[in-house]
Amino acid sequence: MLNSGVKDSPQSELLAEEFGLAISLDEGKLGVKSGDTAPKRLRRSKAEQRAESLEQILDAAEYLFSKNGFYGVTLRDVALRVGIHTTLLHYYFDDKHHLFEAVFKRRAGVTCDRRMAALEQYEKEAGDHPTVEGALHAFLDPDFDLYIEGGEPWVNYAAFCARVSHSHEGAAMMAANFDPVVLKLIGILKRALPDYSDEDIFWGYHFITGALMNTLARTGRIDRLSGGICRSDDFPAVRERIAKFMAAGFLALKG
Amino acid sequence: MLNSGVKDSPQSELLAEEFGLAISLDEGKLGVKSGDTAPKRLRRSKAEQRAESLEQILDAAEYLFSKNGFYGVTLRDVALRVGIHTTLLHYYFDDKHHLFEAVFKRRAGVTCDRRMAALEQYEKEAGDHPTVEGALHAFLDPDFDLYIEGGEPWVNYAAFCARVSHSHEGAAMMAANFDPVVLKLIGILKRALPDYSDEDIFWGYHFITGALMNTLARTGRIDRLSGGICRSDDFPAVRERIAKFMAAGFLALKG
DNA sequence: GTCTATAAGATGATAGAC
DNA sequence: GTCTATCATCTTATAGAC
Secondary structure, eight states, rough: OOOSSBBTTTTTGGHHTTTOOOOOTTTTTTOOOOSSSEEEEEEEOOOHHHHHHHHHHHHOOOOHHHHHHHTTTHHHHHHHHHOOOHHHHHHHSSSHHHHHHHHHHHHHHOOOOOOOHHHHHHHHHHHTTOOHHHHHHHHHHHHHHHHHHHHHHHHHHHHHHHHHOOOOHHHHHHHHHHHHHHHHHHHHHEEEEEEEESHHHHHHHOOOHHHHHHHOOOOOOOHTTTTOOOOOOOOHHHHHHHHHHHHOOOOHHHH | OBBBBBOOOOHHHHHHHHOOSSSSOOOOOOTTOOOSSSSSOOOHHHHHHHHHHHHHHHHHHHHHHHHHHHTTTTHHHHHHHHTSSSHHHHHHHHHHHHHHHHHHHHHHHHHHHHHHHHHHHHHHHTTTTOOOHHHHHHHHHHHHHHHHHHHHHHHHHHHHHHHHHTTTHHHHHHHHHHHHHHHHHHHHHHHHHHHHHHHHHHHHHEEEEEEEEHHHHHSSSSHTTTSSSOOOOOHHHHHHHHHHHHHHHHHHHHH
């Protein structure tokens, strides 16, 4: 396994767990039973080691890209943070673009699946009369829960996505991965607002995603502006307000 | 004066006008009467020439920074676009950071002054009973008008600001320049919503600015998502909806 | 898998000629 | 004011040793 940034870090073995989350993309893919009969897993399989190294690199890249964007991070920065040599990054990810894409894709599936599942469940529950606020809760809350409960890696990923969303390189990546969920939401909104034009509904979504991305970016602006009354990383506070706020906005568009 | 990107461009003399806007920061500062009696201004003063060169550089930098951010643009990119050598950029702006800051500051004052004036006028008109929607119109509309009527340079500046707003380098720049106007808006909102907590009001503003920045960024995402029904650069469509939408959101927070 | 060595090119910046 | 020449440094990427 790789060094963990700080040289000779004694607890480097723990990092993967510390940063781990119950939901993991790679779980199961490796085909390795973690329980087995081994005594406290003294030895790891090659596949496990590789997966762990990949995770550490992706964590570092995710953190740095979320702060400075694609061009603001060098492979040297990433390697230094992990405590390895840049050549190893090429070994694992070929080039910088692939690394960037890997960071995006690692968690994209998880958040999409959760939101899609929540939307589908809401559709069933609501039957013929979905509400805007109900749909928005189904769309937004699973994500907020992920960021609130998932710890630092997920919060970094959120900021990473916020950055990507305002960049041109990332627009295609966003579309390819998130469009199905968003269109699912749009579909429910249309049924909740049958007399609305598509234009009104899409602009409403545009406002929501703007507010959401501004939250995920955690720039610290609202902290200073409010003199500490609000904190950029107070996701629960936003979760509590955003669906109700935006639902009312929708209803007012034709009012 | 400088070359205008394309070598031997015959109409390079016209560029400054083409990109010019009625509102200009430098107007008046130069102490040069443009009308005078000169026959179609065959000769320019040194100061005028210098100002024009600066404008051309700033236009190019503004465009590029708005697309790729601070780290995604090299001085060579800027120089190439203007048709000059990088050393000249150092001559005018010292270093890259100063150039970036100059791009930001060139138009920051204009938009702030306009919005502040509109907010103050609204305060007078509304007297003791300001409304949320009224305050938001005063805050947002002058800016939208600027972007709609100001042409490409102002639209690029808008995208530039959107990018800055999600970056850490830019957070301080944003605060130093825009906080007074924003706090003015917050003050009016407080009077419009006397029973609201500061927290609710600041989070509401947070949502608004997110939606606004997402608009200014013009990433093209809403275009593809909506299959062409909405266009990223359709500022009038947003102007028409955003104040009403967000005002309703505010009113719903305590409802 | 991890490292050393190395290359080719880009980048921000300076000194000085014209 | 504008350009040439030059610099040290950084950046991505490859080949090959261990």
